[in-house]
Amino acid sequence: MDFGSDRRATINDVARHAGVAVKTVSRVLNGERAVSDTTRTRVQASIQALDYRPNAAARVLRKRVSRSIAYVCEDIAEPVQARLAGAIEAVAVEADAAMTVSVTHHDPAREQSVIESLLSRQVDGIVLWPTGVRSRFLERLGRIVPVVCVDRPIPGVETDSVFCDNQRGAEEGVSALIAAGHRRIAFVGDLPELFTQAERFTGYKQSLYAAGLAPDDRLVFRRRQDIPALAKQLAYWQLLPDPPTAIFAASSLSATTLVRTLPATADLQLVGFDDFPLADVVRGGISVISQEVPTMGTAAAQAIFRRLSGDRTGFTHTRVPPTFIPRNLVVRADRQSESFSRR
Amino acid sequence: MDFGSDRRATINDVARHAGVAVKTVSRVLNGERAVSDTTRTRVQASIQALDYRPNAAARVLRKRVSRSIAYVCEDIAEPVQARLAGAIEAVAVEADAAMTVSVTHHDPAREQSVIESLLSRQVDGIVLWPTGVRSRFLERLGRIVPVVCVDRPIPGVETDSVFCDNQRGAEEGVSALIAAGHRRIAFVGDLPELFTQAERFTGYKQSLYAAGLAPDDRLVFRRRQDIPALAKQLAYWQLLPDPPTAIFAASSLSATTLVRTLPATADLQLVGFDDFPLADVVRGGISVISQEVPTMGTAAAQAIFRRLSGDRTGFTHTRVPPTFIPRNLVVRADRQSESFSRR
DNA sequence: GTGAAAGCGCTAACAT
């Protein structure tokens, strides 16, 4: 075991081997046209013979671009963030660039430190899934390197962005429940201060409003949740004179926790935001609003490369509409005893 | 928008600003001790004042190490591979290194091309989830840079490795079924030529053998699978004079496809290899053998850094035992009509 | 179409 102990060939070695100047080798490497076919062939043969690989560090030092983009997210093990990584990587390799992945674990301090490290490494751009905490550092970041925010913005800081159209998605899901005859629809979500949660809640209320249904604060649960907390909430709902017949779960965590909490026989229709594995199976199939993750990742990475190719126009804000996947959503005649307006 | 147009400060600027030589700044940057406290403080102040960030490219060019490791996998969106990425990244940041992620999509040609690109970028080591196809290139790779294989080896090539103990895991799962009174246990797996599948099948047979149960080829299904194919196989099994009462699914894909295929009422006990979301819920809870992904990722990344810190001893081969998670595994008295040996 | 020389920003080697 003796990694690279035999000094790797440099451009000088290739030039000597081919009997040309280094600049000529450089021209071949970079596909510049001002090289005769014979020279080019000879140089390429020498490259082969010496197993030469250009030293990216030297090239970066000289050209000041690294052909590498960074993806900074909260948790690469989380399915949506992992799939986004796949889409970004695909665009990167296509552009002959590398993708580094850094993880913040929702920690603003770590967010700053990993980004500092990336800047030191001369990354050409950053796809950022922000922690959602503003800072002087993040305010200036966009001046140093192209930044595209995904999932949510940096509060108070404008960057290029690619978000899911959360409100529209939620509207679609809740409207489907209304169309299926539900009039009492509960909302289960995460902390209200989260950007995506706020948008989805707005969509929920908007759909109720459009259908002429009165919102009811008692049907809204927006807290960090676990099975005991949800069990308690469900028990409370059952005691209401007019209990909910359906629940809109504003995150896949909410939806899966509900699945684990609800008795198998509970007569409650579920719609969830974000698809999740086996959503097609549990409780006879749960309808979901599914984010178009590949589309979002591709758009985010392309936004970076657009900036790199010199585009200095204003910020672009892309909203990717999610897809509603109906599953086991049957119209329930018994729930339509009262007439009400429907979209 | 004008990324970094104002030339970024260099070590020269800092030296001038602090009134010292560049080498002194370099010493402060690298934490060398041979600097007086007063100079150090002054240099650090200048670094702050100029918002100086060392240029990693120049450093890499000079020091010949990049403090970056590569994770090359088949599909970063796949849960196990994504979680492994998280564990590797954690070790990397701890070592002040970056992690790049490259994806092969099971394509040996792409595997080679992404690795070539990484070598050009001077990565210090590679954690490789191989496509499983041998090549001259991969044979030589270990001579150029430290390589740790995860999940499976490069056929015919020895490297450091961190694998799941597939056989032992399968034995544990099948033994649990036997202990619960099952005598007719079917095997559902992916293509037999896959390394992990072969090991898990060995474990399955070994458990049957140890319990004195006769293996039955009719109960073995090892093919690329979908719902129609599995439905056909299940129908066939039901027609046997002695149909299986349990199934060992050798991958989470097999297990989830079975869940989608089996009628809800089917009286078949399932044990799966690899945990999967909602395995605790579907069919009353499915027992699984769960890989210790964080342990594996940490071990793999550490193996790289061990090599980087100069360890040139022989290859290490780490087998991480998976954990059996019993769920809803009841001993079925009616299945114990015949006596048989049990471990 | 090709080449020589300078220099990107840093650190190793060798002063002092």
Place this chain on the structure above:
DNA sequence: ATGTTAGCGCTTTCAC
């Protein structure tokens, strides 16, 4: 404890 010089491997500039 601090400084000077050379050079890592490449591309840029400018010659020819």
